[in-house]
Amino acid sequence: MAYWVSKHIKEGGVTSPQGFKASGVACGLKPNEALDLSLVTSDTLCAAAGVFTTNVFQAAPVAYDRALIESRRGVQAVVINTGSANACTGNQGKADVLTTVKAAGELLGIDPETVLVMSTGVIGKPLPMDKLIPGLRQAAQQLAATDDAALQAARAIMTTDTHPKQAALKVTGPTGDYTIAGMVKGAGMIEPHVATMLCLITTDAPVTQPLLQIALAEAAGRTFNCITIDGDMSTNDTVLVLANGASGISPIDDPQQEAYDVFADALETLMLELAQAVVRDGEGATRFITIEVQGARDRAQAHQVGKAVANSKLVKTAIYGQDANWGRIVCAAGYSQAGIAPETVSVWLGDQQLVREGAPYEIDEERSSALLAKTDIDITIDLGQGEERATIWTCDLTHRYIDINAHYRS
Secondary structure: OOOOEEEEOOOOOOOOOOOEEEEEEOOOOOOOOOOOEEEEEEEEEEEEEEEEOOOOOOOHHHHHHHHHHHOOOOEEEEEEEOOEOOOOOHHHHHHHHHHHHHHHHHHHOOOHHHEEEEEEOEOOOOOOHHHHHHHHHHHHHOOEOOHHHHHHHHHHOOOOOOOOEEEEEEEEEOOEEEEEEEEEEOOOOOOOOOOOOEEEEEEOOOEOHHHHHHHHHHHHHHOHHHEOOOOOOOOOOEEEEEEOOOOOOOOEOOOOOHHHHHHHHHHHHHHHHHHHHHHHOOOOOOOEEEEEEEEEOOHHHHHHHHHHHHOOHHHHHHHHOOOOOHHHHHHHHHOOOOOOOHHHOEEEEOOEEEEEOOEEOOOOHHHHHHHHOOOEEEEEEEOOOOOEEEEEEEEOOOHHHHHHHHOOOO
16 A cells, blocks of 8 residues: 555535535425435546446446546536436436536536436436426536535435435645545445445546546445445446546656555545445444455455355344344355355454354354444454455345335335
8 A cells, every 4th residue: 555644624525626616406306395416517627437337227327427438538517316317218318318418518618528417316217307407507506616515415416315425535645735525325225336326526636537447446346346235236326536637736647656556545545435434324224234254265255255245134134133143144155156165164243253164163142242232243254265355344134224115216
């Protein structure tokens, strides 16, 4: 890891980096006059990178954004709506994306092809453009470079989230200071794979597009790809990063630069904070669970075992019920198809070893119950096959999760 210094910016968000503005407005996409449309802009063109869902039923904005990112064109604005995922909406969904970027371009006085779009909400529901376009006009009028504007933008992208999720870091690197910040929404339908979860990150660091894409993809593999709430991958998962270079420091354009290592570390640090915030706000969650898989042949094996345990409904409900049923943990590891050897596997709950080399080991039920009464739960699995490791973050599964998702559209 490169040496660098960072400081959290209290109440910071996507407007914390220089040259960015944001707004969040209510235009009737949600009931009860809740904020439902966000707009984030840069004073200048940004290098842009993105990672997206691998679900084959990709939403119209995902397909549009992916193509624009791959073209390596500059980006100057992002429009984010709730209420409709604009997924499985056919040609009308594609047309609505084009209408949105054209309207944004006209309102902001910029090239429409420098506008990205993200959507979240119900699948198969067409965008109510008669509400969205007036809302976009209002959002353009309310753009501001303030902490409050960033907070309103973060609120406006929420669906079943219980609170807005944002973070900002001030970074001191070898060539000077810059800021990196982001906002994320997501509480259910969370099983990213490359990255319903949307994340927008802004920075005034001057990073070239190819390096920005590399840094994002690598960081996503160790952050957003390592969380799961319910094992359901959305049609809309998107993580975008915009870098406008407004800090004025020397360009970060060489992967061998220490400055690039510092930026990549800072990006991963921010993304991990946002990813964990998603898990902590999981629908109905009462426990935050860290699953550390070590002793693996390679990271892929460790990741596969960790995800199997994290997605096990039996493991998640046992933790909710404060039942140290370690058999469910080894069972999930066993069906992960990761090529593990039962006789070399050991398991810990916190600092209490439950399993040694595939067999029970000095289990203290009273102590286990005390560990499971905590909000943060740590599970360690040693596969006994190598030196690699991976960490997965998840939450418990509660009655409240069922209530939320049984009545999502009603």
